[in-house]
Amino acid sequence: MLRNREFRQFAILFSFIAAAAVALGFAIHTAAGILAIASSAAFGTAFFAFTKARYTSIAQISDQIDLVLHNADHLYIGESDEGELSILHSEITKMTLRIREQNDALKKEKEHLADSLADIAHQLRTPLTSVNLILSLLENNPDENDRKAFVRETEELLVQMDWLLTSLLKLSRLDAGIVVFQSEQIDVDNLIRAALRPFLIPMELHDIDLQIDAPKGMMIQGDSGWLAEAIQNILKNCIESAGDNGRIAIACKDNPLYTEIAIHDSGAGFEKEDLPYLFDRFYRGKNPNATGYGIGLALCKMIITRQGGTITAKNHPQGGANFAIRFPK
Template identity: 80%
Template structure:
């Protein structure tokens, strides 16, 4: 306590006042002087004990704060009686608890970042290895037909890598919170037709039957560019699942609460254990033959939910997968 400047100043002032009171008491008479001495000692002792207890509690709080700053697992501050110290105690408890939560959150984010980097490296390493192998085969293969086939395969791998990197950059922007979504009225029919445009040739080549049941004049609110991106990711997933001679149906319904878009394919659907994890980042499912990389659906969910909508996936009663998008009114 003596290291505290305010305590030293108060002690000196108290001893001066006590000395003056004792001197004045003895000037008056002997009994008054003795009474002044006893009173000064009693008040000084009470003040000393009270201050020592306060400093002890402050020291305990300081020790607990130090434990938090050094990432100790245990954290406890005992209860204090009502008063200024109790208020300080309560506020420090809130602060240290908040710091602990932030530290735990940062730790989880670091672990997630490390896992994500490992997944990204794995996703990029596979096509890079394939491209290097193709280049080696091109160098040693004089047959023109096979060289063209190798070049087409290398081009497909590079397109896949470009899509993967672009999607990862979009997810990073969404994670960082730097994307500002526009709030505008969007007519659903042109939105879906625009999202389908890049896949029309692929659908024709694979003989996929496309059925669209969306009435004109149905609207939703959101950012048209980003919502088109989300729908394209769903359609891409449906095309990969459907294969040749398949079918994709897109329907839209409306009610006073929300507008619903359902995208249904005629593929094999989902495994039951995959359903809870479909929109998790880098999740590819239990099927070892899965061709996806676990990015598209995760990006799709981020885009839709951050604009107030919801997305879910299930197995359709008629077979295949169904994606349900809902946008509140």
């Protein structure tokens, strides 16, 4: 305690006052001097004990804060009696717990980043390996038809890699919060047809039947470009699931609470154990033969939720997958 300048100054001042009081007491009467000595000793002892207890509590708080700064796994600060020290105790406890939560969040974020980088490397390595293999086959294969087939396959792989890199870039921009969504009135029928435009030829080639039920004049609020991108990711998933001679139905409805866009395909639907994780980034399902990169639906959900909407996926009672996008009024 004597290291504290204020405490030293108080001790010196108290000693002068106590000496003066004792001297004055003895000048008046011997009994008064003895009483002054006893009073000074009692007051000094009480003050010393009280101050030492406060310094002990402060030292305990300091030790706990030091543990937090050194990433201790456990944190405990005992309760104090009512008073200013108790208030300080409480506020420091809140601060240290908040620091602990932030440290845990940063740790999880680092782990998530490391996992994401590993997933991205794996996703890119697969098509790159295939391209390298095809190039080696091209070099050693003189047959012109085989060479053309290899070139087409290489082009498809490069298109997949371009889509993958573009989607990863969009995800990173959304994660960083640098995407500014426009807020405008969007005609739902026009939005759906704009999203369908890139898939019309592939759907015709695979003889996929398309049904659209979107009443005229149905409007939602959002960014038409990004929402079309989200719907395209769902349609891409549905087209792959429906396959040749499949069917895709898009139905829209409006009520006082929300506007809904439901997309249903005639594919095999989802495995029960996959349903909770469909929109998780890089999740490709339990099926080892599953195609895709596990990015499209994650990107879709992020786009929709950032604009105030919700998206759910489940198996349709008549079979196949059913996606429901809702925008509250």
